[in-house]
Amino acid sequence: MTYTPVAGWNGTDVFTYQVADLDGQTAQADVTVTVTPADSGAPVAAADAATTAEDTPAAVAVLANDTVVDPPATVSLLVAPAHGAAAVQADGSIVYTPATNWFGEDAFTYQVADLDGQVASAAVSVTVTPVDDGPPVPVDDAATVPVDTAAIIAVLANDAVVDGVASVTAGTPANGTAVANADGTITYTPAAGYVGADTFTYQVTDTDGQSASGTVSITVTSP
Structure with missing residues (x-):
């Protein structure tokens, strides 16, 4: 007697057989078959x-x-x-x-x-x-600088730029210079010997190309 499991199946199966003698008398019994799993190879994962x-x-x-x-x-x-x-x-x-x-x-x-x-x-x-989260929202800044002394001003520290900063540019103050640095700060240097108030604007541009401007108010103090 040959038992053939269904293709790909494994587990326990049972069938019954009957035997008859020459006098026509019969008897039955069960056969329990355990089909063990065959190694069909490792999975293949694709990127x-x-x-x-x-x-x-x-x-x-x-x-x-x-x-x-x-x-x-x-x-x-x-x-x-x-x-x-x-x-x-x-x-x-x-x-x-x-x-x-x-x-x-x-x-x-x-x-x-x-x-x-x-x-x-x-x-x-x-x-x-990317998704457009709106333009930058600059907040005006103020700084106090001693005479004849350069100061680095972190203009972005209080600004909201949700889409990330692409660039910062600085305007020209009346009584000194303002230079934008690679890290988004601006270096302000008062004119030699100048004491008093000064201002300049800066522009921040986000990675979506949207821009907005803020103002920096400077007080240059005497020694």
Whole structure:
């Protein structure tokens, strides 16, 4: 008697057979068959890509292009993204949430395991596109500077620039010079020997190209 399991199935099966003698008498018995799983090979994980808008989570069906011959598949996070968070869902998908107000290129790595404990991993690349969060909102500044002394003024410290600063430019004061620095500060230098009030404007431009201006009021004091 030959038993043949259904293709791809493993587990316990039972069938009954009957035997008859030459006198026509019969008897029956059960046969219990244990079909052990065969190693069908490790999973094959394929890389994925996703695009989402700034501040918007994205669900990535990472198993959709993977091959898992011995299911069920178990998904886990292997390497976390640098600019957000990734959470594995009950259905094996992964929800990526970018950091607040961040946009750019990010990535994370996941691992898939099959019923036999064999694993494979793949990377998911994520493109987060920018969203216009509105123009910069500069707040006027004031500084006191000793005569014949340069001062560095952190004009952005009290400003709101949600989309990130692309550039800062400085206007020309009447009684000195103002130079914008690479870090967004402005160096004010009063004219030689000058004591009194001075002002200049500055402009901040965000990464969306939107600009706004603020005013810096300077008091140059005598020794």
